[in-house]
Amino acid sequence: MDSTHFVDTLFSAIFPFIPLVVALVFVVGILAGLHYLLLAKQSHLSNEQKLPRQVSMLVLTIVGAVVIAMALPVSESTRNQVIALIGVLISGVIAFSSTTMVGNLMAGIVLRVNRPFKVGDFIKVEGYSGRVTEMGLLDTEIQTESRELIAFANTLMVNSPVSVTRASGAVVSVELSLGYDLHHSVVERHLIAAAKNAQLSDPFVQVIALGDFSVNYRISGLLLEVNSLVSARSRLHKAVLDALHDNDIEIVSPNFVNQRPQVEGSKILAKTPVHNISSTNPSDPHHVASENTPEDVIFDKAEQAQQQEKTKESLTQTLAEIESQLEEAQGENKEKLKGKKADIEATLAELMQQKPTEEVAATELKKS
Structure with missing residues (x-):
């Protein structure tokens, strides 16, 4: 018991x-x-x-x-x-x-709905400029011209003014000052030619200031391929130098003083060398095409992210078209469409799993 x-x-x-x-x-x-x-x-x-x-x-x-x-x-x-x-x-x-996290999350949703910019766009915010590489739910990452990656909280992107370069084209400009002894029509003619040699469309010249000793000019043109914005700026500067110096126009302040003795009436010009000329005009027989552009090095992650986004959008659109065709397809045609759909879905899954450039490089380094 x-x-x-x-x-x-x-x-x-x-x-x-x-x-x-x-x-x-x-x-x-x-x-x-x-x-x-x-x-x-x-x-x-x-x-x-x-x-x-x-x-x-x-x-x-x-x-x-x-x-x-x-x-x-x-x-x-x-x-x-x-x-x-x-x-x-x-x-x-x-x-x-979690107040900040919730705020960033809601701001991320707002950015996804409004889409003021997308991956690969050139933007400027809080004094920083670069190309968008990632648009997360909590932050947005850009790659600057020094190849740095900077992450901004989405609340900052929503509450601060964001300057976005339009995908249809960007205006590239160069400012310089020339003496009053040069007529503006002569200067305008050479600057317009420089902009055309720099592969810019619809060039125009503005007189932006009349100083005490010089006239300030601005030459601008439309760049249709915005991904080469950094190269275009450098190309326009080179073209302006070539166009003015080749026509005996000094780009120097009138009160310029050089300590070296000069013959009276001599001008300080950088003459274009006869050999090994690197012209900015592609139609010039002396033009030397560069194999690499600065954008290939500076915006490598942004370029890869933009290409991935374009591929995803294209595949998603194709997938939607196939799904609409499946509703009406029959027999063998329906089986073919199902096979295409499966292939596209597999490709999309691979793109979603693709690692960023830095992670891929680190993985390859470990393997070696």
Whole structure:
């Protein structure tokens, strides 16, 4: 009798904790399995692609905590107090610790809906200029002309003025000052020729200031291929130098003083060499084409990101067309369309998993 009474007493003491143990094992097992499937196993995903999965895991963890609280072997009133405490703690964390994150998240959604710019565009914000490489839910990354990567909080991108270079073309300009002894019509003719030699469309010249000793001019032209903006600026500067110096026009202040003795009437000009000429005009027989442009080095990540975005948009559009054709297709044609759809979906999945340039380089370095 004593042993039977002991077993009954032990069972009655353990029985209330059985639901709690079952809930713990169930919740921990489910969360561990989902973490492995959604995050640990998907190491190729970028931070932006991992974010929705991490948020989902956070929500499921909160639900699991509530399930465990409901299985506690306590009275109903105490159980409700525990659940209310969990709610208060979560609300406090969101209110005090995650205000900035929530703000950036909402700003990221606004940027995705309004689309003031896209990956690959030239933008200027807070004194920094460069090309957009990533548009995440929390921040936006740009690559500057010094090849640096700068991440801006999305709240900053929404609340600050952002200058965006239009994809249809950008105006490239050069300012310089020349003496009053040169008639503006002569200067304008040579500057227009320089802009055309620099491969700019619709060039125009402006007189922007009449100084005490010189006249300030601005030569501008439309660049249709905005991806070569940095090269175009340098090309226009070179073309202006060549156009003016080749026509015996000095680009020097009238009060210029040189300590070297000069023959009276001599001019300080940089003459174009006869041999090894690197002309800015592609039609010039002396033109030497450069194999690489500065953009290839400066904006490598931005260029890759832009090409990926264009490829994704093209494949997504093709996929939508195939899906509309599948509704009316029959027989063998329908099977062919299904095969094309599967190939496009596989290609899109590979693009989504493709690593950034820096990660690929680091991986190759480790392998070598």
